[in-house]
Amino acid sequence: MKTLLSAIDRTSAGLGRIAEVVVLILIVAMLYEVAARYIFGAPTLWAFDIAYMSTGVLFVLGAAQALRQDAHVRIDVLSSRFSHRVRGWIDGIAFLFVLAPIFCKLAWIGGQRTWRAYTLGEVEHVSPWAPLMWPFYALLTIGLAALTLQLAAQGIRALAGRGRPADLTLES
Amino acid sequence: QDVTWRVPTSVPEGSPYYVNFLVRFAENVDLLTDSRVEIQPFGAGVLVPALQVYDGVRDGIVEAGHSTPSYLVNQNPENAIYAGFPGGMGPEAYTTWIYEGGGKEALEKLRASEGMKSLVVGIGSSEIMAHSNKPIRTAEDLKGLKYRTSGPWAAVMKDYFGAVPTVVPPGEIYTLLERKGVDAIEWGPPSGNLPEGFHEAAPYIVVPGVHQPTFLWEVVMKQETWDALPEDLKPKLEAAAELTTLQALTHMYDQDIKAMEQFRTTNVEIINLDPAFIEEMSDAGRDWIAKTAEAEAAAGRGTMKEVLADYTDYRTRWSAESGYLIRNED
Amino acid sequence: MLTASLMFPALFALILLGLPIAFSLTIVSVGAGLVAFGTAGFNQLYGSFYSAVTNFILSAIPMFILMGALLERSGVAERLFRVMSLWLGKLPGGIALATIAMGGVFAAAAGVVGAVEVMIGMMAIPAMQRLGYDNKLIAGTICAGGSLGTMIPPSVIAVMYASLAQVSVGKLLAGMILPGLLMVGLFLAYIVIQGMVRPVPVPRGPVEDDVPLREKLWLTVTTLLPVFALILAVLGSILGGIASPTEAAAVGAAGALLLCIGYGRFSIRVLKESLSITVRISAMILLIVAAGTMFMGVFAANGGATLIRGGIEGAGLGTTGMIVFFLLIVFLLGFVLDWTANVLICVPLFTPFIRSAGIDPIWFATMVIIVIQTSYLTPPMASAIFYLKSIAPKDMTYGQMCRGVVPFVGLQILTLAIVAAFPVLVTWLPGHIVGF
Ligand code: NA
Numbered sequence: 001m002k003t004l005l006s007a008i009d010r011t012s013a014g015l016g017r018i019a020e021v022v023v024l025i026l027i028v029a030m031l032y033e034v035a036a037r038y039i040f041g042a043p044t045l046w047a048f049d050i051a052y053m054s055t056g057v058l059f060v061l062g063a064a065q066a067l068r069q070d071a072h073v074r075i076d077v078l079s080s081r082f083s084h085r086v087r088g089w090i091d092g093i094a095f096l097f098v099l100a101p102i103f104c105k106l107a108w109i110g111g112q113r114t115w116r117a118y119t120l121g122e123v124e125h126v127s128p129w130a131p132l133m134w135p136f137y138a139l140l141t142i143g144l145a146a147l148t149l150q151l152a153a154q155g156i157r158a159l160a161g162r163g164r165p166a167d168l169t170l171e172s
Numbered sequence: 173q174d175v176t177w178r179v180p181t182s183v184p185e186g187s188p189y190y191v192n193f194l195v196r197f198a199e200n201v202d203l204l205t206d207s208r209v210e211i212q213p214f215g216a217g218v219l220v221p222a223l224q225v226y227d228g229v230r231d232g233i234v235e236a237g238h239s240t241p242s243y244l245v246n247q248n249p250e251n252a253i254y255a256g257f258p259g260g261m262g263p264e265a266y267t268t269w270i271y272e273g274g275g276k277e278a279l280e281k282l283r284a285s286e287g288m289k290s291l292v293v294g295i296g297s298s299e300i301m302a303h304s305n306k307p308i309r310t311a312e313d314l315k316g317l318k319y320r321t322s323g324p325w326a327a328v329m330k331d332y333f334g335a336v337p338t339v340v341p342p343g344e345i346y347t348l349l350e351r352k353g354v355d356a357i358e359w360g361p362p363s364g365n366l367p368e369g370f371h372e373a374a375p376y377i378v379v380p381g382v383h384q385p386t387f388l389w390e391v392v393m394k395q396e397t398w399d400a401l402p403e404d405l406k407p408k409l410e411a412a413a414e415l416t417t418l419q420a421l422t423h424m425y426d427q428d429i430k431a432m433e434q435f436r437t438t439n440v441e442i443i444n445l446d447p448a449f450i451e452e453m454s455d456a457g458r459d460w461i462a463k464t465a466e467a468e469a470a471a472g473r474g475t476m477k478e479v480l481a482d483y484t485d486y487r488t489r490w491s492a493e494s495g496y497l498i499r500n501e502d
Numbered sequence: 503m504l505t506a507s508l509m510f511p512a513l514f515a516l517i518l519l520g521l522p523i524a525f526s527l528t529i530v531s532v533g534a535g536l537v538a539f540g541t542a543g544f545n546q547l548y549g550s551f552y553s554a555v556t557n558f559i560l561s562a563i564p565m566f567i568l569m570g571a572l573l574e575r576s577g578v579a580e581r582l583f584r585v586m587s588l589w590l591g592k593l594p595g596g597i598a599l600a601t602i603a604m605g606g607v608f609a610a611a612a613g614v615v616g617a618v619e620v621m622i623g624m625m626a627i628p629a630m631q632r633l634g635y636d637n638k639l640i641a642g643t644i645c646a647g648g649s650l651g652t653m654i655p656p657s658v659i660a661v662m663y664a665s666l667a668q669v670s671v672g673k674l675l676a677g678m679i680l681p682g683l684l685m686v687g688l689f690l691a692y693i694v695i696q697g698m699v700r701p702v703p704v705p706r707g708p709v710e711d712d713v714p715l716r717e718k719l720w721l722t723v724t725t726l727l728p729v730f731a732l733i734l735a736v737l738g739s740i741l742g743g744i745a746s747p748t749e750a751a752a753v754g755a756a757g758a759l760l761l762c763i764g765y766g767r768f769s770i771r772v773l774k775e776s777l778s779i780t781v782r783i784s785a786m787i788l789l790i791v792a793a794g795t796m797f798m799g800v801f802a803a804n805g806g807a808t809l810i811r812g813g814i815e816g817a818g819l820g821t822t823g824m825i826v827f828f829l830l831i832v833f834l835l836g837f838v839l840d841w842t843a844n845v846l847i848c849v850p851l852f853t854p855f856i857r858s859a860g861i862d863p864i865w866f867a868t869m870v871i872i873v874i875q876t877s878y879l880t881p882p883m884a885s886a887i888f889y890l891k892s893i894a895p896k897d898m899t900y901g902q903m904c905r906g907v908v909p910f911v912g913l914q915i916l917t918l919a920i921v922a923a924f925p926v927l928v929t930w931l932p933g934h935i936v937g938f
């Protein structure tokens with residue numbers, strides 16, 4: 001069980017790394033568009049698509065890692081008065097039995113979309129660049145799947161009494 | 173009530189198309205079916221993503237959806253014929269082709285091949301060719317012009333006139349035009365552009381809308397949804413759709429005239445293009461679509477070429493004989 | 503409609519149980535989505551998720567966060583705040599004033615809220631804590647300063663509002679300028695007065711009088727000039743028509759990187775840490791936005807708009823009563839909905855009533871936008887506080903944050919009251935600067 005949980009952690013961390021690279025891609029694409037339009041008078045047809053796709057991808061790929069670091073904001077005014085055990089049960093049940101199945105289903109639909117886009121050769125609806133859409137759908141699906149696994153992992157940990165990691169604030 | 177449908181569209185709730193097309197359709201349906209069918213309109217992005225209304229219907233999220241074939245051109249260029257294309261027929265001729273010349277049937281056939289039923293709900297007037305920071309009068313003026321546009325017109329502007337089509341997301345068009353980050357933009361017909369305030373951002377308005385002489389919106393549903401309707405309701409929905417389209421078009425003409433009058437009260441200069449230049453751009457558009465249809469046929473998809481032949485034939489006959497019509501132009 | 507009315511209590515319950523906001527929104531959306539759409543419910547939710555994921559205007563968020571993280575990690579922010587305290591240290595609440603001013607300046611560069619707050623928060627919190635500022639004042643200052651992006655052009659909320667209500671974007675943006683400046687002015691005045699009346703929590707800064715003037719000037723020139731250059735690059739690229747507001751965020755991030763390099767503070771470690779923070783906070787913010795989009799779609803599908811419309815028509819209110827009622831709805835929805843969702847639901851609902859009552863649409867829009875910003879700040883459910891929480895140090899509690907924003911919420915309501923009493927504040931400027 002322990003190895004399984006840490007494998008999930010490592011996957012989330014790995015996807016988080018990829019998301020970091022995507023941040024750089026986003027910025028470079030935007031700067032390139034500014035330069036291409038203003039200096040060279042020849043704007044790209046792709047910068048807009050790359051920008052919205054990288055934003056979507058970086059956040060979905062980063063969601064699992066953010067969960068591992070307990071970065072998804074909660075309000076603990078009331079819940080901080082519950083005992084450690086009760087909080088563990090709340091998180092455990094919600095993460096493992098409610099949220100993991102929900103995101104699993106969303107990831108499944110994401111997978112169907114990816115497959116449909118792949119088989120139909122779906123391209124962007126309005127973009128003059130008209131890129132194929134399945135790689136984008138696939139990345140979203142991977143992010144949702146990783147979030148599902150991380151939710152399950154955090155749920156198991158919470159039920160086992162090793163709930164919210166207290167030592168992970170602003171990591172350095 | 174026999175039937176209640178949630179119907180999302182691809183424009184936000186405040187948009188004139190939302191009220192003029194979809195809400196009008198809901199009212200006409202209510203009227204003609206004696207309230208047996210209820211259409212609940214929803215603005216863009218509320219129930220399904222704005223550009224994925226067709227997918228939302230196909231996935232069974234909503235019973236029916238309202239959108240334009242424009243958003244399907246990238247998937248299947250035949251849609252460009254129905255969406256309206258550069259150099260195509262204007263609203264008068266096009267509406268006649270749709271209802272009398274076989275256009276509606278051709279569109280229904282295309283949708284049927286996708287397992288869907290189509291009702292034409294909304295045909296539009298011509299768009300404004302550009303709100304511009306630079307005057308556009310000749311082909312020379314298009315060279316190097318940073319022009320926010322999309323679809324076939326982007327290709328025509330780039331390949332035939334050396335303009336620089338620029339992708340700008342809707343939320344940033346106004347700012348970028350006002351700050352002269354782009355030279356020109358196209359968006360919608362006069363009544364659609366007036367509330368967007370583009371005339372307050374750039375000093376020139378260029379007409380007529382060669383790039384988008386007309387456009388079409390449709391309500392689509394799965395074939396089985398349509399088949400499951402009581403027989404007596406089907407002709408009533410068809411009638412409501414046609415009534416909506418014709419009412420909406422005259423309403424849009426009226427709103428457009430008022431919008432143009434409004435533009436004239438400002439300091440914006442309205443440039444009416446020279447007929448020869450209009451013809452030059454129209455020819456380029458027709459050349460583009462002919463080549464596209466040819467390429468489709470070569471790839472084994474011959475329908476586009478057939479429909480385009482019908483369309484072109486109708487346009488030629490209309491042009492040849494419509495000289496008898498009084499158009500009240502100055 | 504019953505489902506729609508139950509969605510909000512259910513959401514509050516889950517949030518109070520201590521579940522993350524984004525997940526609480528998701529659970530309620532799934533429950534109500536299955537009621538509205540049956541088996542297709544998950545497909546609909548995926549669609550809403552997809553809408554949020556492909557929303558271009560959110561691209562500015564990661565870029566502004568990276569900009570703040572780079573300036574903070576590299577020590578540029580620390581240097582900047584040291585110089586500010588050299589000069590402003592004598593002034594009561596000097597650094598708080600500088601932080602609000604910085605919020606205002608970056609609000610003029612950013613279209614989306616949230617991004618600016620996180621950015622200036624990362625830079626200002628450590629500096630203010632070191633100077634011994636009270637946590638409550640720090641929290642209030644960051645939240646209030648960071649929320650100015652709503653009111654100060656370019657504002658994505660205003661652009662979206664204008665397009666939904668079919669009013670002129672230019673006129674709305676121009677109309678909001680004076681109320682926006684009034685709000686900044688009130689914030690600044692409050693900090694100064696607070697500092698004079700109750701000087702304890704507002705330090706006068708460290709005693710650095712012994713720094714020789716020459717060194718003081720040299721530090722100032724070498725620190726402030728590059729930072730001003732960065733601000734100029736971001737603002738100037740928008741005003742000069744070089745970049746769109748979203749692209750300007752990229753200019754800012756790249757500029758921050760250049761500053762780090764210029765000061766010799768750049769290293770791969772700094773870049774990696776900054777990117778890691780950027781991804782984490784962006785994921786947190788955007789997951790809330792995505793879940794909020796799901797919530798809004800399901801709320802609408804369950805007849806939420808009909809529910810509200812019924813309330814409006816049933817109440818039989820006069821013009822003033824109607825305006826108050828509308829603003830109240832915006833305020834309450836703002837507790838749980840992201841501003842995009844709030845505007846998407848409310849504006850189409852209100853616009854016909856506003857039109858037929860002959861109310862000036864720009865004036866009304868400005869008030870709605872002020873209320874959205876107020877709701878964004880008002881505890882217990884306040885996005886501004888959620889975002890602050892993601893970057894706040896451990897010793898800054900949720901309670902302190904809530905109490906810290908209260909005075910600023912009061913100032914926002916004061917701004918609203920002034921705008922309500924003097925519509926000319928909104929209506930005068932647009933006629934003078936928009937158009938040719
Ligand atoms: Na702003």
Ligand code: NA
Pocket residue numbers: 836837876877878879880881882883884885
């Ligand atoms: Na709030």
